[in-house]
Amino acid sequence: MISARKWTAVFLMLLGAAACSGGGEGKSSASRTITGDVNVYSGRHYDSDIVLFDQFTEETGIRVNLIEAGGDALIERITQEAEASPADIFMTADVGILWRADQRDVFRATDNEAFNQRVPAQYRHPEGKWVGLSKRARIIIYNKEMGLPEGLETYEDLADPAYRGMICVRSSSNIYNQSLLASIIAHDGAEAAERWAEGVVANFARKPQGNDTSQIEAVAAGICRLGIVNSYYTARYKGSKDSKAAAIGEMFELFFPNQNDRGAHVNISGAGVTKHAPNAENAEKLIAFLLRDESQRAFASGNNEYPVVPGIAPEGPIAAYADFKADELPVSALGEHQAEAVGIFDRAGWP
Structure with a gap:
């Protein structure tokens, strides 16, 4: 199994081709087909995320293609790519960046039952445009x-x-x-x-x-x-x-x-499905996977954060500092x- 990290170089070439194809003028996302991939633009830079993406691929057969950069740079890239953007998920490490992305019309509203049941309302966008993954x-x-x-x-x-x-x-x-x-x-x-x-x-x-x-x-x-x-x-x-x-x-x-x-x-790391996601169903599957109990433990502990799903205890050194209001x-x-x-x-x- 090729890891999400190893797909990055190939994915960058695909992005370059997409950018040269006209930026989205006249090319609708409806003309593209789901390929069994999910394309993640991430402002997080942790190997523990890669491990989880690989586990998702092993379980579902859906390949995770990853691009890592600063949150604002990724917002600009998605905006410039417009309808031709291959991005399915935008993920970042502060709600302020999620808000900036929303102001640039990056996300689509997603009424996903798994998201709504797993994540308290205070850590979700009120219209379902993004959801917290850790805090x-x-x-x-x-x-x-x-x-x-x-x-x-x-x-x-x-x-x-x-x-x-x-x-x-x-x-x-x-x-x-x-x-x-x-x-x-x-x-x-x-x-x-x-x-x-x-x-x-x-x-x-x-x-x-x-x-x-x-x-x-x-x-x-x-x-x-x-x-x-x-x-x-x-x-x-x-x-x-x-x-x-x-x-x-x-x-x-x-x-x-x-x-x-x-x-x-308290602040969050979070993610949302992009407005022109070519693989929106796969994107929702990946986010739901990251909200499962075992994934929450790994996702949060990879950066010494707290799980966003209630009832899941943090692991590692930060666990000693989890009892606070x-x-x-x-x-x-x-x-x-x-x-x-x-x-x-x-x-x-x-x-």
Whole structure:
């Protein structure tokens, strides 16, 4: 059996041919036939996804052709390919990207009983255009030696002048931060969210730089006392078999905010069937496969995330940090407030 990864080079050549054929003008998806394939455009880049795709092929005989790139680049590609696009599924690692794709008319509405029964409504598009596959929390970490500052309980508290010079976080251009601020807009309103962003900027320990890994290592090194990161990044250090990473993991601890009110901010990895999918039925079969119990465990644990289907316990290092109250805000709201969040970041001077 040829793996999904090995099909990528062949699939790229097919995409090039499709792009040269006129971009979709005059070529309807109805003129194409289902070939026994399913074509996945994915913004996720994990070998564990490949293993699951290969298992799906072994079970169903449906070959998975995979293209991996950044989420925004894939949205642009699907849009340019128009009706000639071979994409059946668009998959990505943040609901903000799913929202951008929806704004570009990438998805079709799908009323799939398996999706609706398996995934809570808050992790699905209200019209069935995409569905969550795994989830993660955006949390606060703190330097163990310095300790969690007194009085810190919520995201909102991070703007308190008492925490001046303590916070490390990545750039406002990062979609994870945009989604976090979108959640604050949804809960507290735009004016309060802008005051929050201004307060956090005033509390920076350094200018935003790097990814979440950079924030973790800066907190561990004592460059900053607090960091804002996605939960799965922490699991790459906690209990790592690499001695250097494990040593860093011993120097910071996790804190889930807002446990006495709305709960910690949660985001998703998710996928939807594309508007012009030539193999839409196969696409729905693959997504349903990824929502099965055993697939959920593998899909989530491959990136130290939490399964999106209720009742399935997470595995690996993140399992030690699974007992927390999660925000019940529908994740679709994060996309709806994304543009407003970007404007607030700009006005607040958050680089």
